[in-house]
Amino acid sequence: MNRYAKDFPILDQEVNGHPLVYLDSAATSQKPVAVIEALEQxxxxxxxNVHRGVHTLGTKATDxxxxxxxxxxxFIGAASIKEILFTRGTTTALNLVASSYARSRLREGDEIVISPSEHHSNLIPWQQAAKATGATLKYFELEPDGTLDLDKAEKTITERTKLVAIAHVSNALGTVFPVKELAAIVHRHGGVLVVDGAQGVPHLQVDVQDLDCDFLAFSGHKMMAPTGIxxxxxxESLLESMEPVEFGGEMIDYVDWxxxxxxxxxxxxEGGTPIIAGAIGLxxxxxxxxxxxxxxxxxxDRSLTRYAVERLSALEGLRIYGPLEGRMGSVTFNIEGVHPHDVATVLDADGIAVRAGHHCCQPLMRWLEVTATARASFYLYNDESDIDRLAEGLQKTKEYFGNVLG
Structure with a gap:
């Protein structure tokens, strides 16, 4: 067990008679004692409630x-608290940009550009915005290993491109996309860049002013905070120009007839009672x-990802999807002849938790020409011994299904 694992009580347990190896942090991370205690306190x-009351508890909650x-x-290097909106998560944040910013500005003939590897929450809002406004939804061309060639990307972006949306780190491929360089290209063409930071902010040093992205969305539960925040x-200039999409208490100044x-x-x-405990936990x-x-x-996390790629690449009949170098936080793979759900089930019997499915990236699965994949994802409470357990479990899985299918 590594030096940080002791701070995470959930990891000190057995699953199916084996010590738990949690390799599903890209779906949700575990919570340290410090976060659990903050919620309890x-x-x-x-x-x-916050903002409204002048009594002692209300003041402390507001603070x-x-x-x-x-x-x-x-933490993310924003210039002002005016640029920080609390939401229910990445999905809500991206939908806010699509509803309040994109739909009010896009017109027929305008373009939205995204990548084929986007999570559904950074794809469907732009589909709907395009349908509502008559804009065209376009896709970058990815390289065979799931990376983005900036020269090709620049040719995809035109003077009609009003908005580009892309993940900082792909949740299914682990690809780290060059968002800073992409922001410069987008801005030269007069567009805005929306970054899905759900997998990036927990693992990378993020400075929004250095990246020069226009919007960045991320979730607390993927960086050891509670769910729902x-x-x-x-x-600031963009948010000032946008209209709210939820109305009620908290967000009003003056209400007349x-x-x-x-x-x-x-x-x-931030209409209504906000997610107070979640924000404090974050x-x-x-x-x-x-x-x-x-x-x-x-x-x-980079070192552990490299080690995982090395260990899993050595297993015969196992294919890794996405770049073999430079990826962050996860390894996505399939074992030849074995459905990923079966892989995950066998691993779970040994106390190893991984993800299996389309990872909310169905278009990407079609691009990969598969229906689903297995994914092992890591965080700071994992170490090389967890990867070794995974590799041993995958070898066992291969042997089991080899005997069954053989």
Whole structure:
């Protein structure tokens, strides 16, 4: 067990009579004691609504909630808390951009460009925006290993391209896309860049001002925070120009019989009682990551991914999808002749948790010419011994189905 695993109580258990090896962090990460205790302290000690009350508990809850916003701002290098909106997660954040920004600006003949490897949450909102506005949805051409050639990408982006949306790190391929370079290309053509940071922010040092992306969406639960909390970063000038899509309490300034005015950023986009405990938990997760240092987290996760690629590449009959070098956080694979669901089931019998399916990337599966894949994904609480257990489990799986099918 590595030095950080002791901070994660859930990992200290057996599954099916074997020590748990959790390799599904791309779906959701485990939570350290510090995050669990932050939630407990909120609910036990100062559970209250925010912003409205002047009593002691309300003030403390507001301080915790808004303090978490400042932690997020610092963590991703935003210029102001006005650029940090709390949402339910990456999906909600991306839909907010599609509904409030894209639909009000796109016209017939405009273009939206995405990659074939996008998660459904960064694909379907743009399909719907294109249908609603008459814009055209286009796709980058990926290289055979799932990477993006910037020269080819630049030829895909035209003067009609108003918006480009892409993941920083592919959830299914582990590809780290060159979003900073892509932002420069998009901006030269007058468009905006939307980045799905769900798999990038937990593993990489992210500075939105350095990347120069226009929007960045990510989820707390993939970076050791609770489920149900996420963030949309947007450049202040863009958010100022956008209209809210949810209306009610919290987000209003003044309500008359027939007209209403909105609060200033970021609160005009946060209607209703917000996700207070989730935000406080996200703040605690950021504290935990910053105490380790995101440079150390990134170095660990890159090293472990390289080791996993090396170990799994040595298994005969196993095919890895995506780049063999430079990927981050996961290895996606299939064993010849064995359905990935069967692979995951056999591994689970040995206490090893991996993902199997289309990973919310059905168009990518068609591009790969498969129906599904298995995926092992890692975080800072994993180490090489976990990868060794995985490799041993996969060898056992091969031998079992070889005997059954042989």
């Amino acid at each position: 909120y609910y036990k000690g100062y559970n209250s 915790g909630y808004e303090g978490a916003r400042e932690k997020v701002r610092r 996420g963030v949309l970063y947007g450049k 027939h007209e209403t005015t909105w609060k200033e950023l970021p609160w005009k986009f 703040g605690a997760a950021i504290d935990y990551l910053e105490n380790i240092g995101m440079d150390a987290v990134e170095a660990h």
